[in-house]
Amino acid sequence: MRNEVYNFILDDFIILKVFKTIKEFSKDKETPLLIVDLARIGEKYDELVRKMPFVKTYYAMKANPLDEVLLILKNKGSCFDAGTVYEIDRLLDLGVDPEKISFGNTIKKEKDIEHAFKKGIRLFATDSDSDVKKIAKRAPGPKVFFRLLTESDGADWPLSRKFGAHPDMIHELIVKARELELEPYGLSFHVGSQQCDIGQWDNALSKCKYLFEVALQEGIQLKMINIGGGFPASYLSPANSIGTYAKEILRFIKEDFGENHPEIIIEPGRSLTADAGIIVTEVVMISKKSKLNQYKWVYVDIGKFGGLMETIDECIKYPIYSEKEGNGEEVIIVGPTCDSMDILYEDHKYVLPDTLKEGDHLYIFTTGAYTQSYSSVSFNGIPPLKAYVI
Numbered sequence: 001m002r003n004e005v006y007n008f009i010l011d012d013f014i015i016l017k018v019f020k021t022i023k024e025f026s027k028d029k030e031t032p033l034l035i036v037d038l039a040r041i042g043e044k045y046d047e048l049v050r051k052m053p054f055v056k057t058y059y060a061m062k063a064n065p066l067d068e069v070l071l072i073l074k075n076k077g078s079c080f081d082a083g084t085v086y087e088i089d090r091l092l093d094l095g096v097d098p099e100k101i102s103f104g105n106t107i108k109k110e111k112d113i114e115h116a117f118k119k120g121i122r123l124f125a126t127d128s129d130s131d132v133k134k135i136a137k138r139a140p141g142p143k144v145f146f147r148l149l150t151e152s153d154g155a156d157w158p159l160s161r162k163f164g165a166h167p168d169m170i171h172e173l174i175v176k177a178r179e180l181e182l183e184p185y186g187l188s189f190h191v192g193s194q195q196c197d198i199g200q201w202d203n204a205l206s207k208c209k210y211l212f213e214v215a216l217q218e219g220i221q222l223k224m225i226n227i228g229g230g231f232p233a234s235y236l237s238p239a240n241s242i243g244t245y246a247k248e249i250l251r252f253i254k255e256d257f258g259e260n261h262p263e264i265i266i267e268p269g270r271s272l273t274a275d276a277g278i279i280v281t282e283v284v285m286i287s288k289k290s291k292l293n294q295y296k297w298v299y300v301d302i303g304k305f306g307g308l309m310e311t312i313d314e315c316i317k318y319p320i321y322s323e324k325e326g327n328g329e330e331v332i333i334v335g336p337t338c339d340s341m342d343i344l345y346e347d348h349k350y351v352l353p354d355t356l357k358e359g360d361h362l363y364i365f366t367t368g369a370y371t372q373s374y375s376s377v378s379f380n381g382i383p384p385l386k387a388y389v390i
């Protein structure tokens with residue numbers, strides 16, 4: 001018997017093919033390391049374009065900001081969603097046209113708004129009176145889109161509460177923006193990352209329809225809806241295909257707006273990059289807490305601080321693979337640092353072979369998004385997660 005992701009790997013030929021390369025590549029390298037398969041990201045982007053021809057894509061670069069990743073997407077014609085001036089400057093350094101960049105963070109310093117505007121950024125997200133005023137003061141006349149508050153029900157990694165405002169407040173902001181000579185351009189929302197309930201887009205789009213009508217009564221024709229990220233990657237629990245998301249979301253859009261719907265923007269992060277990454281980690285120690293305790297603790301050399309932040313509350317469950325043959329046994333998987341919150345999976349028991357030994361490698365799949373950029377600078381002296389592209 002093998003562990004539970006064995007079938008997952010056999011089912012996914014692309015990963016299986018790359019797996020041999022990855023094993024070879026990581027053989028003599030210091031662990032932990034992240035390997036990113038660039039071709040896979042390209043395929044994911046092409047698939048998105050095929051399945052969602054009705055959208056314009058702004059890659060949410062915080063998911064994986066490696067230069068090589070940004071460049072492959074740039075060369076394929078993608079636009080980019082940046083959250084800070086650092087991200088904006090990185091994109092400009094790589095030759096991305098400022099017209100293809102949005103400043104998508106609603107939390108901005110005045111000086112950063114000015115910096116972005118001077119560099120040619122003309123599309124800003126906003127969700128508050130304070131931010132609308134700051135944009136008008138430092139960046140005369142750009143397009144602004146207003147972020148709606150949404151519930152993140154159904155998302156494995158919620159993004160609710162912090163961003164967006166209630167539709168009534170958005171109504172006021174749209175009017176305010178016009179007064180301040182900004183161009184009220186559209187609306188945005190994010191239904192929560194790894195959102196498995198496609199119906200959440202329907203709820204948010206109904207709010208957009210309401211606001212389009214309210215704005216029109218004020219004489220303002222909004223032109224765009226940014227339906228955010230939230231599209232899934234292949235973790236332990238299966239998700240619908242991007243094709244299914246596309247079909248359903250287009251149906252919701254047409255129900256609310258008809259055939260001549262507004263311009264639709266998406267901001268995928270996870271769904272473009274997660275599947276392209278594999279982390280190779282080494283088993284540091286295997287122990288038990290007492291003789292009678294049922295479960296082994298398997299300590300590996302990467303944990304929450306090394307890049308697996310999304311294991312907080314066991315939100316994201318990565319497929320974990322061992323090549324060893326043996327009987328499967330349920331274990332607790334733990335990070336290497338001296339912080340006791342650095343336990344990866346305790347409630348959900350992963351099944352690993354009982355022949356697993358210290359020094360063996362484990363392969364953590366679907367780790368191309370929200371891993372390296374989360375890894376700490378030197379917690380316990382551990383260097384940030386090293387990434388290689390193949």
Ligand SMILES: *Cc1c(COP(=O)(O)O)cnc(C)c1O
Nearest residue numbers: 060193194229230267268269270
């Ligand atoms: C992080 C982020 C995204 C990306 O979300 P995913 O669920 O990773 O696709 C999109 N839009 C905004 C504004 C974000 O902050």
